[in-house]
Amino acid sequence: MFLGGKRANELNKPVILDAVAAGATKYRTNEANKLLNEVNFSVIKGNVSEIKALFAGESSTRGVDASEEIDENNIDELVFFVKNSAKKINSIILVTGKIDILSDGNKTYIVKNGVDEMAAITGSGCMLSAFLSAFVAVENSLESVLAAVCTMGLAGEKALETMIKNNAGNSSYRNYLIDEVYKMTKYALDKGAKYELK
Amino acid sequence: MFLGGKRANELNKPVILDAVAAGATKYRTNEANKLLNEVNFSVIKGNVSEIKALFAGESSTRGVDASEEIDENNIDELVFFVKNSAKKINSIILVTGKIDILSDGNKTYIVKNGVDEMAAITGSGCMLSAFLSAFVAVENSLESVLAAVCTMGLAGEKALETMIKNNAGNSSYRNYLIDEVYKMTKYALDKGAKYELK
C-alpha cells in the first residue's frame, strides 16, 4: 500500500484513500494516519465518523457535532470542518452520508442524490470508490469527484424506482443499481444531479 | 472451531452445527463427532443422511429407513429418530428436506414450506444456517428454530411465484429468494407458515 501509493505519486497518478473503519479500530486509524503522512492523496473518502477520526483532533473542529449523520442541522458546521480539513491536507475530502460533502479547501459542494436503500446492500460504498478512481483518472478535479458522487446517487434513486415497480427486494436492488450505472447517460446525469455550491 | 465453540459455551452464546457432508467423508464425520463431544450445540442441522451419520449408529435408530429423502412413508419413523436423538444429545436437531423435522427431544415439529427450486441454486442451505443463527441469537428455543425454517421455506415459495411470473431461471431465483427474505413480514409469516406439532 505504502509502496504503491508513493510510486503512484512519483508517476503523478491520482491516489484515493477510502478510510474504511478509521476511528473504529486503533489499527485502522493508525494505518490511515500513516498513509496520510507518507502518500499524497487526490481524494480522501469516508463517512462522518471516519473523516472526523482522521481530522477532528485539530482544534478548529472541536465544535463539530458528535452526530454521525449529516442533516440540515449540522450541515453548515460539517461543511466548515470539511473545507478546513481539505485546505490543511491539500487534498479533496469527500464525506458520504444522506447528504454528501466534498471540498478541495477552496470550493465546497453538497450533494443530495442517493436513497437509504443503498445502505441495504453490501458494496455500494466500494462501488463509489471504484467510480471515484475511474472519474479522477480522467480528470483530477473537484468537479470530477462531484460527477462521480452524483452518478452513484442518481443510479441509486433510479434503481429504487425499479425495485418498487417490480415489488422486489435488496438482492434485486443490487442488480438494478449496477444496471443504472451501466445505463447512465450524460443527459440523465445533467437532469438528475442534485448539488449545490456552498 | 473448537476454541470458538467452547468460548461461546462459556459465555452462554448459542452455537449451531451445520453438519455439511457428515457421512460423505470420514474426515467430516469424525470432525463433526469431535465437535459434538467437545461443544454444546443449541441446534444441530443437517439433511437425513448427515444426521443419520451422526446419530444412527445408536441401537434405537436401526429401524430408520435408508432412504435419504423425507416423505409421507418414512416421516413417522424419522420423527421418532430425530426426537430420540435430540433427547440423547440434549440439543435441538433440525433435519432438512422436502419436509423438515425439528425436535428438542420433548416437542417435535414438521414443516412443509419450501419448494424444489431452492435446491437449484447454491447457498440456500447456508442461508438457512445464517437465519438460524440470527433467530436463535434473539431467542434460543425450538419455536425460534421453527420460525427460521418456515421463513426460509415461505420465501422460497414466494420467490418461485415471481420466477414463474417473469419466466426467469435459477439465477434470478436466487435474487428473488433474498428479496423475499428482505420483504418478509410477521403477517406474511403467520399466514404462510405450514407446520404441525407431532
Added chain:
Amino acid sequence: MFLGGKRANELNKPVILDAVAAGATKYRTNEANKLLNEVNFSVIKGNVSEIKALFAGESSTRGVDASEEIDENNIDELVFFVKNSAKKINSIILVTGKIDILSDGNKTYIVKNGVDEMAAITGSGCMLSAFLSAFVAVENSLESVLAAVCTMGLAGEKALETMIKNNAGNSSYRNYLIDEVYKMTKYALDKGAKYELK
C-alpha cells in the same frame, strides 16, 4: 495442472485448455505451450490472439490477418488456420469471437450465435469453458463442442431480449444469461442454433 492433466490422460478423461491471456504475457504463453507439450487436450479454446500466440509461429499461418476479431473478411483465412492447427496438434480447437470457429482438423464449423452484450459482463467466457467440460464429458466430439458453443450464444441472445424488454443493464443481464442456460431445451437449441459446416 500438469499432474492433473496427465492423470486425466491416463484415465481417458477429456481435458480442456482455456488459453486465457496466452500471448498477453510471456509467462502465460510459456505455461500454455508447456501444457500443450505434456498433456493431450480434447479441446483448446481461446480468442483469435490467444490461439495465434500458440499456433501461428508455424509457417502455414503467416498469412493470417493480424486483426484480433473474426469477421467476414478474414473468416476464410482463419478457418484455414484453425483447421491446420487442429490437424497438427490432433485436438479440437475452438476460436471464440463475434463468429466462432471450431475444427478437429477434418471438419470445421463456424457459429454465429451470441451478442456483444456477453462481453459486458465478466465470466461469460468461463461459463462457456464450464459448458465445454460438461458437454465433452458426455460425448467427446466436435459436434459436442458445437452444441456447447451454440447453447451459450443462444442463451446470450435470449438474455438480451429480456434485458431490452425490462430496460435493464449488464448486472441483470448476467442473471438472465444464467436463467436462459437453465431454461434451454433441445427444441429451443435446434431452432436457434446458427452454424455452418465450412
